[in-house]
Amino acid sequence: MNDELIIGLVSISDRASGGVYEDKGIPALEEWLVAALLSPWRIETRLIPDEQAVIEKTLIELCDSVGCHLVLTTGGTGPALRDVTPEATLAVGHKVMPGFGEQMRQISLHFVPTAILSRQTAVIRGKALILNLPGQPKSIKETLEGVKDAGGKQLVPGIFAAVPYCIDLIGGPYIETDETVVKAFRPKSAMRPKAE
Numbered sequence: 219m220n221d222e223l224i225i226g227l228v229s230i231s232d233r234a235s236g237g238v239y240e241d242k243g244i245p246a247l248e249e250w251l252v253a254a255l256l257s258p259w260r261i262e263t264r265l266i267p268d269e270q271a272v273i274e275k276t277l278i279e280l281c282d283s284v285g286c287h288l289v290l291t292t293g294g295t296g297p298a299l300r301d302v303t304p305e306a307t308l309a310v311g312h313k314v315m316p317g318f319g320e321q322m323r324q325i326s327l328h329f330v331p332t333a334i335l336s337r338q339t340a341v342i343r344g345k346a347l348i349l350n351l352p353g354q355p356k357s358i359k360e361t362l363e364g365v366k367d368a369g370g371k372q373l374v375p376g377i378f379a380a381v382p383y384c385i386d387l388i389g390g391p392y393i394e395t396d397e398t399v400v401k402a403f404r405p406k407s408a409m410r411p412k413a414e
């Protein structure tokens with residue numbers, strides 16, 4: 219089916235990939251996507267260590283060979299010596315998309331003061347959008363969905379709000395979301411009537 223969104227999920231963790239602890243990154247990403255996406259999608263997953271060459275090779279394979287439209291990474295974006303996910307992402311990108319990292323830090327500051335230690339970025343490689351998310355499994359939902367008050371009112375939009383239109387612009391499938399999880403923003407001219 220050619221309107222199916224192919225999503226690469228990459229968990230970058232020395233300890234999870236080495237079997238020291240169970241990987242919670244990929245399950246957290248998948249669980250969030252199940253709740254958020256209404257249009258057809260499938261995932262390709264990779265669990266790898268914090269090695270720049272391995273991260274670059276994995277991102278290139280997912281974009282160029284698997285044909286992912288969207289690649290979400292988790293982990294390796296802090297200041298520690300082995301945290302090199304942003305460097306690998308920038309090395310394989312054709313265009314830098316700095317707004318995603320800026321928005322993630324805005325969101326995360328509502329949860330932790332150490333959000334300023336995060337170096338998440340995003341790039342376009344060919345027809346794929348690659349997005350870095352923080353490593354803490356709970357931060358995946360926080361950054362994708364944004365900040366809501368106790369009544370569910372959106373205070374700061376999540377970064378996923380901008381993903382469907384970005385994928386439209388790079389020639390990928392039309393993504394529809396569950397608005398109670400995340401509302402996709404598109405200009406009126408780019409909206410399609412909702413499927414009944």
Ligand SMILES: Nc1ncnc2c1ncn2[C@@H]1O[C@H](COP(=O)(O)OP(=O)(O)OP(=O)(O)O)[C@@H](O)[C@H]1O
Nearest residue numbers: 229231232233234240241242243293294296353354
């Ligand atoms: N894939 C994962 N599964 C479960 N917990 C994780 C995972 N990645 C990170 N975490 C948790 O989030 C914290 C911050 O993530 P970060 O990417 O900075 O990991 P780290 O401290 O560099 O260690 P490692 O690369 O070995 O996971 C970790 O210390 C760990 O508690």
Ligand SMILES: Nc1nc2c(c(=O)[nH]1)N[C@H]1C(S)=C(S)[C@@H](COP(=O)(O)O)O[C@H]1N2
Nearest residue numbers: 293294295296326332336352353354357360
């Ligand atoms: N939403 C959210 N963002 C967050 C965090 C968090 O707990 N929640 N942790 C911060 C911390 S402590 C660090 S070091 C950076 C980088 O995280 P990473 O190395 O796990 O990718 O993300 C930050 N962003």
